[in-house]
Amino acid sequence: MREIGEGGLTPNLGGAQATGTIMFSDIVGFTAMSERLKPSEVVERLNRYFTSMLEAIFGWEGTVDKFGGDAVLAVWGAPVPNEEHAPMATAAALEMQARLFELNCALEEAGETRIGMAVGLNSGKFVAGNIGGQYRIEWTVIGDTVNLAQRVESQGFSQCCLVSETTHADFANDAGCYAFQPVHVKNRAEPVTIYSVRTLRNPRGVTAAIPVRLLWKDQDAEAMIYKVHTKGTTRLSVKVAGTPPVGCEVTVVCDLPERPGALTAKGTVAGSAPLLLSHAGRSVDVDLTAADDELQRLFNARGAAEAALPLHEIER
Secondary structure, three states: OHHHHOOOOOOOEEEEEEEEEEEEEEEEOHHHHHHHOOHHHHHHHHHHHHHHHHHHHHHOOOEEEEEEOOEEEEEEOOOOOOOOHHHHHHHHHHHHHHHHHHHHHHHHHOOOOOOEEEEEEEEEEEEEEEEEOOOOEEEEEEOHHHHHHHHHHHOOOOOOOEEEHHHHHOOHHHEEEEEOOOEOOOOOOOOEOEEEEEEEEEOOEEEEEEEEEEEEOOEEEEEEEEEEEOOOOOEEEEEEOOOOOOOOEEEEEEEEOOEEEEEEEEEEEEEEEEOOOOOOOEEEEEEEEEEOHHHHHHHOOOEEEEOOOOHHHOOO
């Protein structure tokens, strides 16, 4: 809208080739959730969900093309060119998962069912422009790059950020991720290599979406590591569905779908602040004192490891 107002874009029919990254996201199990809720409750749930997701997309300079039921189609690199489209889109996807964790804390406090979300990205060339007719036009993106982004997302599972090989290639040395065995997707003769990104180094630091459990004293709670600070002592910024006190020692337990088996780290809570959406949860900073090598690899965003399971064996 700003570009249109400033004369940078003209809303006429027609399109042009662009290069960028396409994101699809959807709610895992949306049909089953809709059957349990009244229509008004579904709309209210979606509005809360979309509000939080859009804050992440816009915060990383993305453009929302459209909503389709529970799905979001977002674009980086069009209508405004952006050379950093792949890392910015991926960072947005990681932040979306972290934001959803906080929203789920609030939903559970209200006695409501939590939401799961899958996200898929693909980078390349596509056509972006206005299509329609005399009485209605719509800006959108079309092409094989867009189609493959949707196919990547369709392989996804809760709390994941899946990217294609072309997206991953843009930041391969700055991401902590897992490479899956190539999979066949609809309308593709050749199998596609997909990566699950858990951490990404970018100008804002290391953005993360690592689901964990946080243990302290005789308590434990679900948590999400959403940022890693690697200058000096490694510090984890963690959203947690609980209130570990400042100064207490904590154990971080990580059991990822793409790498089953508990990984552990230990640290001390150095700071705490309320979550915006949750009354009972906290955002805590944990100064790391020890960690398994595999967690250290993720925290330092050091390349790709092989996923222990193929995508079709991971429950959506």
